[in-house]
Amino acid sequence: MKLSKIIFSLFFVATTAVFAQQKEITLEEIWGGTFSQERLESLNSLNNGKEYIILNQDRDAGTSSIDVYGYESGEKTRTLVNSSNLEEISRFQGYELSDDESKILLGTQVEQIYRHSSRGIYFVYDIPSKTLKKLTDKKIQEPTFSPNGAKIAYVHDNNLYVKDLASGEEVQITSDGKKNEIINGITDWVYEEEFAFVRAFDWNANGNHIAYLKFDEVEVPEFSMDVFGADLYPGASTFKYPKAGEKNAEVSLHIYHLKEKNTTAVNLGDYEDFYIPRIEWTNNPEILSVQVLNRHQNNLDLHFVNSANNEVKLILNEKDKAYVDITDNLTFLEDNSFIWTSEKDGYNHIYHYDKSGKLINQITKGNWEVTNYYGFDPKSKTVFYQSTEDGSVNRTVYSIKANGKNKKRLTEKEGTNSADFSADFSYFINSFTNTQTPYVFTLHDAKNGKLIRKIKDNAELLEKEKAYGFSPKELSTIEVNGNELNMWMIRPSDFDPTKNYPLLMFQYSGPGSQTVSNTYFGTNDYWYQMLANEGYIIASVDGRGTGFKGAAFKKVTQNELGKYELEDQIAAAKKLGNLDYINKDRIGIWGWSYGGFMSTNAILKGNDVFSMAIAVAPVTSWRFYDTIYTERYMTTPQENPTGYDENSPINHVDKLKGDYLLVHGTADDNVHVQNTMRLIEALVQANKEFDWALYPDKNHGIYGGNTRLHLYTKMTNFIKENL
CATH class of the missing domain: 2.120.10.30 (TolB, C-terminal domain)
Incomplete structure (x- = not known):
């Protein structure tokens, strides 16, 4: 749908709608779960293909169960395990079923480490005998059954172990693991965050070999975050974090042979400064597949390694002028x-x-x-x-x-x-x-x-929402800089095309992302409904660099993060501002993370278009962000200094004219609060007035307790006062 068609439809809606007294939505309702959608519990299919299992939590009784249901009937047919029948544990938070479905690994006392990683105490439940055994007294990571279910491999304190479930024998495969120095069998921070995996070991089909990665991060620079907590003296969290252009961990591939109880190192070839983003055994139990990616991430090699002699064979090569996705x-x-x-x-x-x-x-x-x-x-x-x-x-x-x-x-x-x-x-x-x-x-x-x-x-949710008279989220396209860009818009429920409304734009804009999709309201959409009822129009536009429209559209931003994306947001704002019912002098923009980077640049470089901006947890210079993500799109700062600096908000603070709110969590291990602190200092030295807020000990998500409610209350008040 073209923009001209939107304008026509607005008049139609305005002249045909009949508005009754509507219930006002509140932030307390939004963040209290009033509009939560019912979801289907995470399920796993059984091998027979006719049944699936679900982890059910009885919060009133404080128990957990893994129940079996029939696909066609939807009825529960039996229970594999219920913690109410177990003396050792009252409940469990996760599980893994062995391949033959005779054993279940139950996770308790599970604590989050970073985005994907966790550690916990684990038990093995034998289904036929209905017996339970603790795997180890240690808090471990990534416990994984061997293919026949007889053994479990896991990581503790950066070392890899294997335990025989029948004999109880535990074999320590590595012994050099040490925090912030050597990691065996799990990934370092940057691999976990950017390649999205933690378990860096894999069993072969016969269960007689384990391939694993070793990370030597001794020379990787450390990052330290204050953790304020509730004690008299704050602590610190120190971890290895390679920023763009800095030293990465040296990664190597090893194969442990269970029968021989020895390890061989695999020489993958004449590589320098490379990544191993995936390892996976093939269906041939002696052949391991290994993906090797150069530091620029535009050349990917798929190798097959013969575990009998460590022979390495190149099977497939993938090249791209920009980057190859994993x-x-x-x-x-x-x-x-x-x-x-x-x-x-x-x-x-x-x-x-x-x-x-x-x-x-x-x-x-x-x-x-x-x-x-x-x-x-x-x-x-x-x-x-x-x-x-x-x-x-x-x-x-x-x-x-x-x-x-x-x-x-x-x-x-x-x-x-x-x-x-x-x-x-x-x-x-x-x-x-x-x-x-x-x-x-x-x-x-x-x-x-x-x-x-x-x-x-979710018929009950739709019925509940009738009392509020929500406006639809309208999908359309807008022609900007020679491209048809996807857009959604939410207008006040009593929209009058003869009136003039302020516009708040939301975007993320990161490579391959998408904010405009044919989906129902998310939590933020209810916030937008609340703002719409306060007299705002809210819109989102996916500009160049976003995903799902082909590689050329996505990769046009290569080496220039923040340039073309910003041009599209500014052009879209100007075009929307020319509509009769939008006040071009009252256009705001907001975003989180990459979106915060963008909204900050918008209020600086687009200061003649945007009068207000909110940035939550923004990158303010790509020099502060990690190697894998940043260099994928920008190469290194040494190779591309102008690409880094010309689009860095820190270097454009003198352009600030509008109202700007800057928000960050002090324990953000991903986008460090350093980004905000450096921007604050630059703004202060430029003598620019702005608002800012820090959330103590909160990570990139800024949540927990009343934190989200407080944050959105602050943002709502800022919008109402300044837009």
Whole structure:
């Protein structure tokens, strides 16, 4: 829908709507969970493909259970374990089932470390005998069953261990692990955050080899954060954090042989300053796949390593002028041929290679993106995936034969569809949402997408919302700088096109991101509804650099983070400001993290367009951010100093004219509060007035207790006072 069509529709809505007395929404309701959507509990399919299991928590009784349900009936058929029947533990927070489904690993006292990592006390429950054994008295990380369920490998204090469950024998594989020096079997901070994985070891199919990564981070610079707490003297959290252009951990690959009880180091070749973002054993128990990425992240090698002699063979090479994305889509078939996803033709698609790396065929193709690869059914030789074939703001589920033929659309409704398949790919549970519909969960036949049964919807939420008279989130496009950009807009429920409204824009804008999608309200959307009822129009525009419109659109920002994205936000604001019902002198913008970087630049470089901005946890110079993320898009500061500095808000503080609110958590291990402190100092020295707030001991998410309520109250008041 073009912008001109939006304007026409506004008059239609305004002249046909009849407004009754509406209930006013409050921040307390929003952050108190009044509008929470019902979700389907995290489920895992059993091997039979006919049943799935769910972890249920009985908060009143303080117990946990893992219950089995039938796909077709939805009825509970039995319980695998209930903590009320266990003497040693009252409840558990997570679980893992062994491959043969005879044992369950139960996690208790689990504590978060960083974004993905945690440690806890673990027990092994034997289903046939109904017996429970503590794995170890130590708090450990990433416990993982061997393929036959006889052993468990785990990490404690940066060392890798294996325990035999029958004999109780524990073997310590490594002994050099030490905090802030050597890590075995789990990733360092920057790998965890940017390559999105923690467990850096993998069992082979026979359970007689474990491949693992070792990180030597002795020479990586340390970052230290004050932790204020409640004691008389504050403490400090010190960890290795490689900032752009600085020394990374040296990573190496090793294979431990359980029978021989020895370890061999694998020489991957003549690489300098490289990453190993994924290791995974193939279906051949002697062949390990290893992905090696150069520091610029524009050259990816897929190697096969023969564990018998450590022979390394290059199977596949992927190059890109900008960067190559890392995924978990690599799937090995019975003959050790493999599925791979790539943007090499300009859009993300699925490819099939033989075991030597020769291309068999490109399975999907077209000017659209594969957004999720669900898996391969060996019986029907069918690939299941999610894509943007229905438009970049939508998601649809498809199946296609491995030869690229017989493609079937498995979901019918236009919006955002996401599938969870049974183990044998006979069923899938579809979650569906669009701008008018909160999540609906349904069960379907995977052969043709036929509806089997309805599972759960949010009809009660829709009924509750009627009293508030919320405005719709309207999707459209806006032509900016030669591109049709996706946009949503929320207007006051009593919108009058003859009136003049202030505009608040929200964006994130980071590479490959998306804020404009055909989905129902999130928590922030209810805040926007509240602001709309206060007389504001809220809009979001996904500019160049965002995702799901092809590689060229996404990678245009390479080496210039913040340049083209800002140009698009400024141009979109100007175009919206020219509409009769928007006050071009009252346009604000806000964002969090990358979005805070953008909103800060907007109030500085776009000071003739934006009169107000809020930045939460912003990057203020890419020199302060980590190597993997920053260098992927910017190379190093040594190679690209102007790219770093010309788009850094710190270097443009003299341009501040409007009202600016800066917010950060002091314990942000991701975007360090250093970013905000350096910007504050620059603004002070430029004698610029602004508002700022720090949240003690809060991380990048700034939450806990009343923190979010306090933050959004502060932002709401700032908007009402200044926009």
